[in-house]
Amino acid sequence: MSRFLPGRTRLLGAALALGVTAAALTACGGAGGGTSASGHSINVLMVNNPQMVDLQKLTAANFTKQTGIKVNFTVLPENDARDKFTQDFSSQAGRYDVATISNYEVPFYAKNNWITPLDSYTAKDTAFDQSDILKPIQSSLSSGGKVYAEPFYGESSFLMYRKDVFAAKHLTMPAHPTWQQVADLAAKADGAKPGLKGICLRGQPGWGEVIAPLTTVVNTMGGTWFTKDWQAQVDTGGFKKATQFYVDLVRKHGEAGAAQAGFTECLNDFEQGKVAMWYDATSAAGSLEGSDSKVAGKVGYVPAPVDKTSSSGWLYSWAFAIQKASKHTDDAWKFISWACGKGYLKLVGNKLGWAQVPPGTRTSTFANPEYQKAAKAFYPAMQTAIDTAKPTDPGVQPRPTVGIQFVDIPEFTDLGTQVSQQISSAIAGRTSVSAALSRSQQLAAAVAKKYQ
Numbered sequence: 001m002s003r004f005l006p007g008r009t010r011l012l013g014a015a016l017a018l019g020v021t022a023a024a025l026t027a028c029g030g031a032g033g034g035t036s037a038s039g040h041s042i043n044v045l046m047v048n049n050p051q052m053v054d055l056q057k058l059t060a061a062n063f064t065k066q067t068g069i070k071v072n073f074t075v076l077p078e079n080d081a082r083d084k085f086t087q088d089f090s091s092q093a094g095r096y097d098v099a100t101i102s103n104y105e106v107p108f109y110a111k112n113n114w115i116t117p118l119d120s121y122t123a124k125d126t127a128f129d130q131s132d133i134l135k136p137i138q139s140s141l142s143s144g145g146k147v148y149a150e151p152f153y154g155e156s157s158f159l160m161y162r163k164d165v166f167a168a169k170h171l172t173m174p175a176h177p178t179w180q181q182v183a184d185l186a187a188k189a190d191g192a193k194p195g196l197k198g199i200c201l202r203g204q205p206g207w208g209e210v211i212a213p214l215t216t217v218v219n220t221m222g223g224t225w226f227t228k229d230w231q232a233q234v235d236t237g238g239f240k241k242a243t244q245f246y247v248d249l250v251r252k253h254g255e256a257g258a259a260q261a262g263f264t265e266c267l268n269d270f271e272q273g274k275v276a277m278w279y280d281a282t283s284a285a286g287s288l289e290g291s292d293s294k295v296a297g298k299v300g301y302v303p304a305p306v307d308k309t310s311s312s313g314w315l316y317s318w319a320f321a322i323q324k325a326s327k328h329t330d331d332a333w334k335f336i337s338w339a340c341g342k343g344y345l346k347l348v349g350n351k352l353g354w355a356q357v358p359p360g361t362r363t364s365t366f367a368n369p370e371y372q373k374a375a376k377a378f379y380p381a382m383q384t385a386i387d388t389a390k391p392t393d394p395g396v397q398p399r400p401t402v403g404i405q406f407v408d409i410p411e412f413t414d415l416g417t418q419v420s421q422q423i424s425s426a427i428a429g430r431t432s433v434s435a436a437l438s439r440s441q442q443l444a445a446a447v448a449k450k451y452q
Contacts, residue, residue: 040069042328042335045088046100047081047318050287051153051358054348055339062347063338069331078208082413089114094325097332100318101149103140103391104406109321110143116322117146121333128337132362136389141319149319150340154360155283156304156313156385157216157405161185163300165192165276179217179245179305182277186253189276198253200275201246203427204262207416210423212314212405213279216304218242219395220312225407225444228398230451232444234419235437238308238396244433247426259428271295279305281316282385285378286355301381303388308396314405315389317360349374360386400451411447418443 046052056073064070074096076084085099089109101109109115122130130138130147137154141147159182161173166185169192174181186198202210218224223238233239250258255269263280267287270278271294278284289296304313320336322329338344345365348357354374357365359382365371366383375382394404401408406416422436 040067040328040331041072042069042097042326042331043072043074043095044098044320044335045074045076045081045085045096046320047078048075049078049318051356052100052318054352054356055152055344058344058347058351059339063335067331067334067338069334071335079206089323092323092325094323094327096323097326097328098320098322098335100152101321102319103137103149103315103317104403104408104412106141106148106319106321107143107402107408108410110146110148114324115148116324116326116329117148118150118322118333118336119146121337122147125333125337128341129364132342132364134361134363134386136315136386136391137317137361140315140317140391149317149321150336151317151319151361152340153283153358154315154317154386155281156315156360156382156389157213157280158282158304158313158381158385159277159279159302160270160284160288161277161300161302162273162295162298164298165189165196166300168192173300173302176303177305179220179307182279182305183245183249183253186249186277190253192276193273195274197255197269197275199249199277199279200255200261200266200269201250201258201279202262202266203250203254203258203424204260204265205417205420205424206262207406207413207420209262209420210427211416211420214243214246214423215405216312216314216394217246217307219404220305220307220309221245222308222396224395224397224399226400226448228400230400230448232441232448234444235434235441240433240437243423243426243437247423247433250427251429259424282313282378282382283359285382286357286359286375289355289375289377291353297377299377301378303381303385309394311388311390312394313385313389315386315391316405409447409451411450415443415447 056075059071088095122128137151141149166173169189171185171188190198202213204210218239221238221242223242224233226232255261255275266278266280267284269275288299306312320340322332326332342364345357349370354371366379372379391402391404406412419440422440425431426433426436
């Protein structure tokens with residue numbers, strides 16, 4: 001057993017107590033009622049990203065029609081959804097049978113018996129074909145040798161750039177760029193067209209916003225949040241070097257309003273021709289190559305930039321898990337099997353276009369000629385990024401737990417959010433990097449003490 005698990009268990013015990021209280025306070029809200037003609041009904045909580053909205057629209061006419069199981073959806077922005085499923089699952093209130101959780105939550109949700117292992121279902125449901133799930137994604141959604149969630153989509157990160165802008169400026173993107181090469185290219189592309197900036201990097205506060213890409217830069221530049229024995233390293237070495245580099249780059253050659261720019265803002269800026277490069281999630285490519293995108297066919301995709309490591313892309317998945325307290329686990333599995341299965345991907349491909357299928361989950365999708373044709377601009381780079389992600393070894397030194405763009409402990413949501421506010425303030429020019437990291441080090445050291 002890893003040395004951090006006992007502390008994790010104690011802390012999650014406290015979270016459990018808080019979850020009970022929170023659930024009691026919100027129980028009157030309900031999760032949606034009603035049943036189908038067959039009397040079968042489940043409640044599903046999920047984030048409101050475009051792929052999930054597509055799923056919601058397609059469910060009644062397909063899944064419910066086929067099975068007779070009515071699905072009552074609660075669809076919320078990520079932060080709201082995460083708060084709600086944390087409350088419900090930690091208290092085992094059972095309001096939601098199924099929820100989208102990520103590979104961040106899986107290890108400690110499984111440890112605390114909040115979610116149901118799915119191996120018995122996948123063993124019987126041979127049509128689901130568990131062996132077809134990409135191995136890095138499956139591993140990230142497993143704990144103790146058991147699968148606890150099935151991926152709706154998976155992603156890593158890579159660098160996207162405007163091939164037409166680079167050609168006009170006679171710039172060449174290396175096949176495997178370093179961060180210094182990216183900084184040099186950003187300087188040269190900056191101003192290539194009126195209003196064009198060199199690069200877009202997230203600066204918006206949030207452990208899933210600025211902290212995600214920044215931590216991959218920290219990893220490859222030799223830094224880490226914590227040493228193997230839980231010593232905080234936020235204001236020193238590679239962490240400080242990477243943060244200074246990131247802040248300098250986005251301040252000099254980054255998008256307008258960078259301190260409030262997250263994934264959505266960078267996506268809009270890149271599609272609207274306001275930036276020449278963008279380092280972010282591989283899942284963005286489907287939007288960039290969509291039929292209504294202004295930059296479709298003009299974008300190049302290369303691996304996440306590196307410094308001291310051979311790769312640096314993150315690994316993330318929104319996945320469906322069944323709450324342990326659910327009284328409808330068989331129906332819940334039928335929904336998950338459909339939503340995360342090959343048939344659903346084909347349904348989306350045929351109805352909405354293959355470039356819009358939830359990406360990064362199955363080997364068969366990458367091998368599908370229709371998908372390859374629709375996603376030819378980006379699918380090889382996406383597949384490579386996912387295959388080369390190293391959640392157990394993302395940097396140059398041993399880590400106390402897994403995670404690339406996050407540290408897989410319950411406290412990281414709060415720690416990452418507070419540190420992100422300091423970093424965002426530095427990007428906005430309201431504080432220095434040194435001052436931001438000095439404050440952040442104190443926060444990280446307080447968390448580290450709980451595990452030492």
